Amino acid sequence: MDGALMFIMYPSSENEDTYPTIIAQTLKDAASGHDTPSPLSNVNITVQSSTIENSVMTANIICQNCAGDQSHQSVDISSTKQPWIWATGPGDTGSNVVSSDSQDADINQHNNYGVFFVDMTATKSNSSAVPSISGKADIDVKPLPSSVPALIIIHAVCLTGSFLLLFPLGVVALRWFKWVRVHWMLQVLATLICLLGLVIAIAFSAMDPEYSAFGEGHQIIGIIVVVALIVQAVAGYKHHQDYKKIGRRTWISNSHLWIGRVVIVLGMVNAVLGFSLAGSTPETIGIAIIAVVVLALTVAIAWFGAKRSKSSAIPLGSSEPSSIALSGYNTPRGEDNSYRPGYGEGPPVRGEGNNYTRGSGEGQPAQGHGFV
Template identity: 50%
Template structure:
């Protein structure tokens, strides 16, 4: 399939992210569904596209200085690069791993420590460890998506920055939890690392929840 596109660069657009000098400018595409909408009602429901994704174009290689539409021949555009088929699978894996970790498992692990069970501490650290590993894997998936140029390759989005910080600090939170446990068994009471671990955990959980909707 060949697409002929005429683009007039305008610096006045507030949210303009198209760069004519970019050798890997992202564009979106969508096709389907096959069913045609046969209604004049403004309330008619529109089905979501059956297939969609992102492709990248070498913009300097496609520029034409003339004001009329350029004539394009051939069956393919060598300046365009398609999005890998596994992209949506990575998106779902990232969302599920981080969402389950910060919205479900981490909070349940905190509540489990409040239960008067003989195994309360074991429930706490096992759930937190499970969620931490899931968060690490979720971050690895996100980084892989970005460095391969699928989307957000510049690592400049708020969601990316906050996500990396939160998951990175989890390692420190694990260490503080271990120190708290050792000190508590030795002194029989909370110490400074205990309160640091407690409040840092709360901040990380809230930050993770907020980042899920950014």
């Protein structure tokens, strides 16, 4: 709520059953976004009328410069759906109840809040009188399900954990340790978790009027990233099948490689955007720092792993003696043009990094495993 324009009402100390105290306030430079707001001296408001009846406070207010003042977030008077936040509390009885004539009374944090929308074009008037606004007199207000906060946490854990832990580990497993099976298992697991996180996000966004339009950048990027992950998984499977047959990369392989790189970076960026959308400044900064560190380490390990593989390869045209039996080149191929299992060492097969690998073990076809 940092920088928000607020209209705050609480009972007057002298006429607490009749007239409320009304003040325009804002919150500035609050580290957490939650603190006691301060009065705005440069906002020109006129209270036309105010009453308290049956514990319900009503006020008609005219604001001459709420749309253009720079001391707070401006009101968009051209919007037909301007979002507002309502809040009440923290209590109706006891020490929590505020009763004061002061415009800077110490008020505790609210315990009930929600979102509503106003057609601001109907609130403009050149007259000093309060404009007549047509619309619904009775509004059905429904609270968000109590499960929404828990769903948001699960969503954050799923997506943040996938892009800051599982996907980077999958890259390291392949690039450094050459663990092909561990690589694809981690990537498939992370992709499934991201799908679950997306379904959860769609569910709680549909419940919240503020996000049900799916117009936030975090939502749009998130959908694109998860769709790209599905394409990435299909490309990875096709790459693996083709590579077993022909022993080299294809355009599918390169697509799998570059989609993976872009998706991991976008996923990390979107994780930071998600925490920013939630209004958690310290957490946003923390996640951003972690994302940068994880990305830098992943790139460094992948680069050194590729360099290590290249330095240990048998170079093309090398004059060094080879222990590979010449007869190995005559190992028969099957109908699908792939090497059939034979005896002894298989032929040298060029890996994805232009490196030769050798078949080993009885009855094992020679295969080269590169990295994705």
